[in-house]
Each structure stands twice: as structure tokens, then as C-alpha cells.
Amino acid sequence: MFFEEGLQAAAYIIAAILFILSLGGLKDQETAKRSIWYGIAGMALAVAATVFGPGVQNILVLLVAIAIGAGLGIYIAGQVQMTEMPQLVAALHSFVGLAAVLIGLNAELMLGSVLAMKEAGTSLAEADLTGFGETLWHKNAAEITILRVESFLGIFIGAVTFTGSIVAFGKLSGKMDGKPSQLPGGHLLNAAAAALCIVLGILYFGGAGIWTILLMALVAGFIGYHLINGIGGADMPVVVSMLNSYSGWAAAAIGFTLSNDLLIVTGALVGSSGAILSYIMCKGMNRSFVSVILGGFGGQQQSGGQEIEGEQSPIQADEVTELLEEADSVVIAPGYGMAVAQAQQAVSELTQKLRSKGKTVRFAIHPVAGRMPGHMNVLLAEAKVPYDLVLELEEINDDFSETDVVIIIGANDIVNPSAQEDPNSPIAGMPVLHVWEARHVIVSKRGQGTGYSGIENPLFFRENTRMYYGDAKESVNALLQKL
């Protein structure tokens, strides 16, 4: 045993500080590269201090488990495509949720055996307990109730996170239908399930036995599944960051169960991080968090919104090339369609070509473009687009009026002018990229369909808009050959 109790606590403090620094370092791209090492160092320190600390047995078993997990982790991290980041993140959330459920169950199991030993009159020395077992031994009746509340919360949040993340993973990876769907009863069913959980919890606090908490875990799992299944594809950025937040709260709840401050601190950090991301995403869509959770746009029939008259005028690659040749400043606004078509590499080449001809090329990124916060930035970074060309909505919105050509690649709702002009539109008030102020707008799009929100986009009917139909990747490649 290398880490005595005091030393372990000190290691935990250092680890907590390193975690905070590693999250704070993400304020810009350069410091981020350094700060990731703080996170790794903090994690290594925390794990080492625990493994070689007091009260840990079966070291061999746990090393095997770590090795298996680490191997899988290395494999996944090496294999994953950048377009698959949203589903990877969702999958990782589900792991945290599942771990929280397992650890919570364990706590209850151990509590049961410790109480049994106490009953049988075994002495502490004879019992041969692990660190956590020993903590349990010293608890009085009130503390045991609190402990049960904590495990209950940990398991509940963990189970919701687990199944919710699996559904999110399925939707993001295309293994499940992205459209919102609910069982009959809708949110009433969720409410009933939540009520059932509370009843089971009260029974459990009263000492009704382990079956209550197992059943509660199943019901909570159902809530997670049903809740996320009712939310549509375009709201995924909110869902992913919400689950991120839940995974943090689950860790914090488990920290309370185990009286481990490092777990509490880290869980709270992650939880608040996810909460802030959800808030930013909701703001990007001008919707309240509750309305996102209670169901997405995707399933609703369009109620408000004006009919649009006029026609969409198509354009061919030659003419697009001509426009680009004549332009001085070009802005590219990518959306989820770029990720679907895997067009980021072609877009990057286009950027290089245009830049080598002395044109200003910039990117306009809407906060909810893509399927998770910052999705577009990562894709463009992967394709080696310099990050200083990639601007946020607020940074670039005023510049559109001085832009010659805007190319929209696979985006729809985030460039819909009716968000600003039509108070009856379902997306009224949502901040959008003011692309229509540019001299020419070219929309690369597969067909004439509407976006995820199902709303017609008057932008496509404007006189300075030209529709460049076709698969995004092929369309951009066609331009590359002609430029």
C-alpha cells in the first residue's frame, strides 16, 4: 500500500485541480493542446492513488479489467471517423450511465452483507472488509438512509443516461429512425413511470429489499429510452449535451454514495459543463429546454408559416465556377448535410484553391449546425481548414452584406430567413445566418425537400439564390475540376 489515507486525499486534490485546468484550457485551440495532458495526468494520478491506496483488494482482477477497457478504448479512439463523433460521444455517455448503475447496485449489495455481518455479531477485524465496506460499517441508521437516497439517485440518473444514450447513439449512427416517435400516452407515460420510481424509492428507503431498486432501474431505463426516442434529429445537439450533463450528475451522485470528494467534484464539473452546453444549444434554436425535451419539431405538422410563391432557380457547375472566379470574398456555411455526404475534404480543397487565387474564404458556423455542439468545427479541422477561417454566427453575421458569394452546403433551417421575418414561423426568433444579404447565394442540396424542422425555406426562392442540386461531395468536386 503506497498511498496512505492523507497522501491519497492530497492526490485527489491535485487531480481535481488538474481536471479543472484541463477543461478551462479549452478556451482556445493552442492552450487546449497542452491542457489535455493535465487531464490525462490528473486521471492517472487519481487511479493510481486509488489502486495503490488503502482498502483495495483483488488488484489482479482490477488490472485485468483496466487493461481490457484501455485496449478497447485505444481501438475505438483510433478507428472512429470524425463524422461519427456524435455517436461515439453518445456511446461513451452510456458507459458512464451503466457504470453508475452497477456501482450503485454494488453499494446496496455490500450494504446488505455488511449489515448482515453486523447483525451476526462479527467484529470489524474478522469481517475483512474493503475500504468502502469499512465506511459502511461505521454508518448509523440515519446515514444509511441518506446512503440509500444517494444510491437511488445514482442508479436512477445512471439508468436514464444509459438507455437514453443508447437511443441517441442509435439515432445518430442511423441504426434507428431519426424521427421522434413515442408510445401511446406520450409524456404522461414518462410521468407515470417517474411516479412509479418515486414509490419504489420510498419502499426501498423503508428497507423493502433489493428488488425495489432493481425494478426502479428498469423503469428508469424505460424513461431514458422513451424520452430520447421522442426527440427528433435536429434537436440532437441538445440531447447529446443533456446526456453529457446527466452522466456528470450520475458520477456526482455515486460520489455521494461512496463519500468520495473527487468523484463529487468531477461529476459536478461534467454536469455543469453539459448543462451549459445544453443552454447554449437551446439558445441557438431560440427554444426553451423544456420544449426540446417535450418533443422536437420533426413530428409536428407545420402549423404556422407563410406559403411561399415563386420558383427555385437551379444553377450548373459552370456558372457556379464563374461566380466564384469573379468573387473577392466567399463565405461557406456548412450544415449536417456536409457531414452526411463526407464532403469536408472536398470543401477544404475548394477553400485552398480559392485562397490561392487571392480570395477571402471564411466559414460561418451556426451553434446548432450538425448533430452535436462544435461538430462542424471538428470536421473542418479534420480536413485541415485553418481554424482562424472558421467563424461563429455573431462574428460573421454583419459581414454577409459585403460578401460576394455564400455557399451553403447541406444546411437549411439555420439559414432560413423566416426565423426573422415571419413571426408565425415555427422557428421565429431563432438566430440564423444572414446569408441572404450577400450578393449571390448558392445552395448545395440534394433535392427540393425541407429541412429537419419541416419548414419551407424562403431563402431558396430569393432572386439572389441559386440552387445547386446534387450530392454535396460530388457537387464540390465538380467545382474543383473547373476552377
Place this chain on the structure above:
Amino acid sequence: MKFGVVKESQDSEARVALTPASAQQIQKLGHECLMEAGAGMRADFTDDAYREAGVEIVDTADAVFEQADVIAKVRPPTETEVEKLREGQTLISFFYPAENEALMKKAADKGATLMAMDMVPRISRAQKLDALSSMANIAGYRAVIEAANNFGRFMTGQVTAAGKVPPAQVLVVGTGVAGLAAIGAATSLGAVVKAFDVRPETAEQVESMGAEFLFLDFEDSSDGSGEGGYAKPSSPEFREKQLELFRAQAPEIDIVITTALIPNREAPELWTEDMVQAMKPGSVIVDLAAEKGGNCKMTRKDEKFVTENGVTIIGYTDFPSRMAKQSSSLYATNIRHMLADLTPEKDGKLDHDMEDRVIRDSTIAHGGEVTWPPPKREDPSPKQTQKKSEKPKEKTAEEKRQEEFDAFKRETRQQVGLLALGAIVMLAIGTVAPPSLMSHLIVFALACFVGFQVIWGVAHSLHTPLMAVTNAVSGIIILGALLQVGAGNWLVVILSFVAIAIASINIVGGFLVTRRMLSMFVKS
């Protein structure tokens, strides 16, 4: 179909309706091109250049009229040219149908189709074939060049060792396409430019070109813009005010460029004789309205002369022709776009679609009948859209302060409310919970606050890495499983084993993938 171009019959005209570049584009539409020898010479396009572009060169205009299905030229056709037209043949040129009704009738009687480039409707879709605008643009530019050429001083202000030179003062009257082009040319030469127009909504465009718009202090509900964004005649009172404004400017202005035209009317007199008298010797007036009688009545059409008090007045009407190469290439492009509209299938077959608004309005004779003037249509003129975009009323400072104060009060109330609620919840927990829980709660609450502060600073572009790294960090849950794995209960060991394994995936996978992502972010 064969597309033919003839040499302009007027000696003063140097432009041509076809360039080698436009010929290539026209051939892509499936047409053959035909041209009278030497038609492009005065615009600096040699016959060889045309031949290289695939144009067939024929010796006489008659040959062109004989072979071609569609003929294009710049100026309105002469009597003899109309004589040569045959049934089913199309002629595209400027025509000014209001002035040439007899000719139009004659062509219609012969069964030929006439398309007037000056009748192209002023809608956005037709901008690419709006030859009036492209020619006006050149006229405006050239007017400034002519003025500078006849003006004895620098346009731009300079401070030299030999003394200080003031910039030329330029006044542009009428800010249509020509006026705006003149403003652009004059400001880029360094002159100080003022501009006036009866349509106040053009002020924004004027200011965007770097000139000062002279506003008239006049209460009039109707503004000066008529159909299609052109000016309409103004009331006598308004005119008086306007002249007063110009009179005040006259002594200081070095160069006046007038471009005021009202469709199908004589040009309004805006620069009166007494204003010319008031100008300094050496000043220049360029009257772009000379063709329609001039905005200054002293102007002599097609002539440049110096008045008794030394003011040069230029009344040329052929500014575009003076820059024949430039104007030919723009005009040829306008013609090319017209042909593209006439052959929508790009198969070389003419489809004269009288349902198409652009084609309908431009066609003045078709199928044996005169089809001018075109039917009136509801036209959303540019002025309406401008009115819509008017800015909301500016708030006064007081209103703003009041609003800020209200917002502050609202926020305070909200924050205090939340704090009080939080405090009550905490106190409630404190009354029942054991002290050990409270110490953990302190840690928890502080960590939440630290988290909120830290995460707000994260760049938007790094949100995906943030999620990946928080994924890795939330793998810290592994500690819980580590503490449990040593228990005697085999079930607990198995569950902990699984928990450790999946938490390790999170830790290792999360950190590695974050690192991979971050290393991709490169600066240009």
C-alpha cells in the same frame, strides 16, 4: 439557327454586338455565328479573332441578312436595313419604339420580329440582359474621364512641395446607373463628390459609393420615383426648391455631371443659364441628357464648347461608343443572355415564348403585329422593398436608460429569488442530514460553481473536444468500482469488474480521441 451581326451603319458608332468571347458562348447554345467583315474593327476586335472563335465572316451586310435567322446590332435599324428583313427573321437592337413607330410598323408588316434591348423590363432576373444599364454604367464612367480631361486641375487633393492643391468638387445630378457610375469614378479619382436625385431612397446607394447626398428640405408626400425605379416629373414647387439648392452650389462646384432623364420625355432643365454664369472659369459641365435636349439648355448636342465665362460644356451623346471595346463586350454579353433566354433548351432552336415576361416586354413586333407597348403589370418596384426595410425608430437616451434599469431590476429580483430558494433548500437539508453529508454538499456546490465559471470560457469551436474530454473525465466513476472490487461477494466483484472495464474505455478512449481532435486544429 444562324445568328448574324452586321456592321453599324452610322459612322459615329464604334460598338459591335458580337465579341469573340460571346461568340463562343453563343455557339454553346447550339447556334452558328455569322458576321459582316470588319464589323468589330472599330471596337478593336479583328476578323481573325472572330474566325478563331468559330465565327463565319461574310463580305457584305446583305449576305448576313440573307443567311441569318436572328440578327443583332447596336443602334436602331435604318430604313434600308428594315427593308432587308424577311418574314420570320428576328432583329435585336436598341430601338426606342416611342420615337420610331413608323419603322416598327414597317417591320411588323413584313412579318419580322423586333426585339428592343431598351424595352427589357427592369426586374432582377433580367439584369444580365439590361443593356441600358450596362451602357449607362460606361457613360457615367466616361463622363468623368471626359470632364477630367477638360478640367485644368487635379481631381484629387494633394499637398506637394510646390503648394497645396484642393480636390475637385464634383456634383452629380441624377443618381441612376450612370450617375452612380460617375460617382464611383469621380471618388476613385479622389474628387469630393456631392449628388442629388429626386428619389431620396437612392441616398443610401449614393452614400455607399462615398459621395454626399444633398437632401432637399421639402415636405411632399409623393416622392420622385415612378414605374420601374425611374424618376417621374416633379411639381413646380419642388423644382423651385431644387434649383435653389443647385444655385447655392454652383459657385463652388468645379465639375457638374447631369444624368437626369424621365422616360419618354424631354430632359428636365436643372442647370440654368445663371448657374453656368455663376461657375468659375475652367469648370466643366458634362450633360449626359444631351440626346433628349439636355439638363442644361445651353448644351449643344454632340458638341463640346466653351462659354463666354470659360465654362466647358460637353454634350456628347456617344460616350459608350467612345469606349467601344468595353461597351461592345458588355453589350455582346447582354445579347448573349437574350439569346440564352430565347433558347432555353440550349439546342440551337429558337423558342419565342411570349408568356415569358422578359421576352414579352422586349418584343415590339412579332407575327405581323406591333406588340408595343407591353401590357401593364403589377410591379413590386424597388422603392416598396426599401420602405419595408426602414429602420425602427431610434430610442431616446431616457427610454434606453429606463429599459436598462428595468432589466437590471428584473435580473436582481430573479437572482435574489433563486438565491433565497437555494438557501431554503440547503437549510432544509441541513436540518435532517448528518454533518458528513453537509461537508460533501459544500464540495459539490463549490464544484458546480467552478464548473460554470470555467465552461463559459470554452470556445464554441471546441465544444466537441469539450464533450469528449468531459466523457473521459467522467470516467472517474472508475474510482467507485475500484473501491468495491475487493468485496467478498462474488456478484459485487463481477459487477465492479464490468464497471471498471467500461469506465476504462471512457477514460482511455475519451482522452485519446480528444487529443486526436485537438491536434487537427491548425492555424492558417
